[in-house]
Amino acid sequence: MVTGFILDKNARRSLIGFELVNGRISKICIKGKLCNTTIINMFTPNKESELEETEKFCDYLMRT
DSSP states (O other): OOOOOOOHHHHHHHEEEEEEEEEEEEEEEEOOSSSEEEEEEEOOTTTSSSSHHHHHHHHHHHHH
């Protein structure tokens, strides 16, 4: 599983950066007129996931 983004032409022109943190978390930064915007996309572990996997995900999310 990998997260990602689909951008239209205007958003692609305004794209400042993209970062794939891991398979569950990615982020983009888009240049705006008044300020830049960072969007984080994530696929969270479900309640049946191992505790270690959930803790690792939370750690990555907090660092992002």
